[in-house]
Amino acid sequence: MDSVPPDRDLAAIGLLQDPVRRALYGHVAGASGEVSRNQAAEAVGVQRGLAAFHLDKLVEAGLLEASFRRLGKRRGPGAGRPAKLYRRARGEVAASLPPRTYETAARLLAETVEQAGADLELQVAARRAGREAGRQELATGPPPAVERLLATRGYEPYREERALRLRNCPFSSLAGEYPVLVCAMNLSLIEGLLEGIGEPAGRAGMDPGPDRCCVAVRDRPKATSKDNQD
Amino acid sequence: MAAHHLAQVNIATLRAPLDGPELAGFVAQLEPINALADRSPGFVWRLQTEDGDATAIRPYEDDRVMVNLSVWASFEALRAFVYATRHLEVMRHRRQWFSRMADPYLALWWVPAGAVPTVAEAKERLELLARQGPTADAFTFRVPFPEPADAAR
Numbered sequence: 538m539d540s541v542p543p544d545r546d547l548a549a550i551g552l553l554q555d556p557v558r559r560a561l562y563g564h565v566a567g568a569s570g571e572v573s574r575n576q577a578a579e580a581v582g583v584q585r586g587l588a589a590f591h592l593d594k595l596v597e598a599g600l601l602e603a604s605f606r607r608l609g610k611r612r613g614p615g616a617g618r619p620a621k622l623y624r625r626a627r628g629e630v631a632a633s634l635p636p637r638t639y640e641t642a643a644r645l646l647a648e649t650v651e652q653a654g655a656d657l658e659l660q661v662a663a664r665r666a667g668r669e670a671g672r673q674e675l676a677t678g679p680p681p682a683v684e685r686l687l688a689t690r691g692y693e694p695y696r697e698e699r700a701l702r703l704r705n706c707p708f709s710s711l712a713g714e715y716p717v718l719v720c721a722m723n724l725s726l727i728e729g730l731l732e733g734i735g736e737p738a739g740r741a742g743m744d745p746g747p748d749r750c751c752v753a754v755r756d757r758p759k760a761t762s763k764d765n766q767d
Numbered sequence: 768m769a770a771h772h773l774a775q776v777n778i779a780t781l782r783a784p785l786d787g788p789e790l791a792g793f794v795a796q797l798e799p800i801n802a803l804a805d806r807s808p809g810f811v812w813r814l815q816t817e818d819g820d821a822t823a824i825r826p827y828e829d830d831r832v833m834v835n836l837s838v839w840a841s842f843e844a845l846r847a848f849v850y851a852t853r854h855l856e857v858m859r860h861r862r863q864w865f866s867r868m869a870d871p872y873l874a875l876w877w878v879p880a881g882a883v884p885t886v887a888e889a890k891e892r893l894e895l896l897a898r899q900g901p902t903a904d905a906f907t908f909r910v911p912f913p914e915p916a917d918a919a920r
Contacts, residue, residue: 654867656859714909716850721859743856747847751855 542632549598549630557583558591565592565601569695569704571622573608592623602626629710640710647715656718663725664732671733680734683754687727692750703750712751720751727752771914772811772880773839776889777873779865781831785822793864796857797822803853804837809844812883813837826886831866836889838878842911845875849908871896874905877914 541547553559560581565572572580578588595601605619650659674681684701687694693704706712712719720743727741737757744753783789797820804810814821814836826834839845848854874892878884892905901910 652867652870654862656862716855717858717861720850720855724859743853743859745851745855747851751851 540634540636542634542636545599546630546632549600550632552594552598552600555591557581557587558595561588561591562595562600565595565623566625567693568624571604571606571624573620573622577623589621596623596626599626599628600630643708643711644714647711647718651715651718656721659718659722660725663722664729667726667729667731668733669729671730671735674734683731683734683736683740686730686734687754690730694754699756700744701754701756702744702746703752704748706750720745723750724752727754769840769880769914771877772882773842773845773875773914774836774878774884774889774892775839775845775873775875776834776836776884776893778826778832778834778868778893779861779872780829780868781833782864782866790864792860793857800854800857804848807844807848807852809840810848811838811840814886824886826890832868834886834889836884836886838883842875842914846908871907873907875907875911876905877903877912 553562561577561583564577564580574585574589574592577592578585581588592601593603596603601623602625603621603623606622607616607619609617611617650656671686674686681689684694684696687701687703691705691707694701695704696702706723708719708723712723724741724743728738731740731754732738739755740757741752741754743751745751781790785794801813801815801820804813814824814834816823821835822833824834825832837845839848849858871893874889874896876892895902896905896907899905901907901912903912903915906912
């Protein structure tokens with residue numbers, strides 16, 4: 538492993554130094570579905586042509602993916618060109634200096650925990666770590682909103698019905714190989730986090746679905762209708 | 768129609784008697800999770816006695832070892848049921864109910880569409896997986912093999 542990350546990853550990350558590109562990437566990556574050039578341009582506050590230029594650079598670098606789809610209902614000749622739509626690319630881009638491969642170690646540790654059947658011990662450890670992290674949040678200021686807390690940890694929370702769902706799994710590839718172990722660990726971690734910031738127990742639960750993290754955080758029960766949501 | 772379906776077997780060693788308090792949680796979810804499987808996309812068949820599940824079956828001399836055997840239309844359909852439904856929540860509690868077994872305790876293999884695997888065949892596939900590691904004849908979620916391209920075996 539070389540001391541400098543591969544060109545492709547460095548270039549992709551380097552692209553995001555430009556503030557307009559960063560904002561465009563952030564908007565598309567954070568959107569729930571696909572985004573058109575117009576939508577992205579408007580959201581970021583730049584001209585459509587400039588947005589298109591940057592969005593295509595991001596596609597070239599592998600950070601975004603593009604597809605063509607007719608947005609309106611009309612079909613056939615005269616229906617207009619299909620719109621180019623963007624979404625976050627699948628796959629991961631990372632660069633670490635000095636070189637670090639924590640995934641390799643994580644996989645070995647997960648394999649060992651799995652072989653040893655130490656699921657419950659892992660859940661206990663994760664809960665404790667989450668609680669500690671939650672308490673640290675309280676030590677540095679007022680209790681953060683749950684949505685903010687989860688956002689800073691990379692979960693990409695969004696509201697749906699009476700719960701917060703999480704678009705991103707921070708342990709995605711590891712969870713793919715050890716789903717029961719890692720998803721249970723993740724739930725315990727989030728349970729601990731919520732406990733640490735003083736939330737009532739039982740808000741977090743398993744609710745897996747396609748293209749999202751398996752944990753959902755239910756709203757507080759309707760004891761106080763005023764600030765029920767968080 | 769696809770030429771092959773995916774069969775799966777998993778075995779588990781009970782920590783305590785099935786009718787005892789320790790296993791109450793497991794027993795309570797048997798019916799709803801089996802019902803969920805039955806109506807999941809791609810579900811084809813599962814082993815059951817007239818009780819509606821497979822818990823009465825003991826394929827090995829060690830009578831703490833239970834078996835689960837099912838058939839699905841595709842690898843993705845099975846994977847989605849096991850890890851992306853309420854079934855995941857049940858699996859989270861596995862250590863409360865089942866001891867850790869020596870690997871492998873789960874095997875996957877392709878069968879001709881419409882074929883129903885027997886417990887004997889399932890045991891053979893587990894043994895195959897133990898001897899050879901994952902191959903096209905017996906594999907795992909982590910090291911899957913695609914549906915055979917040629918005539919069904």
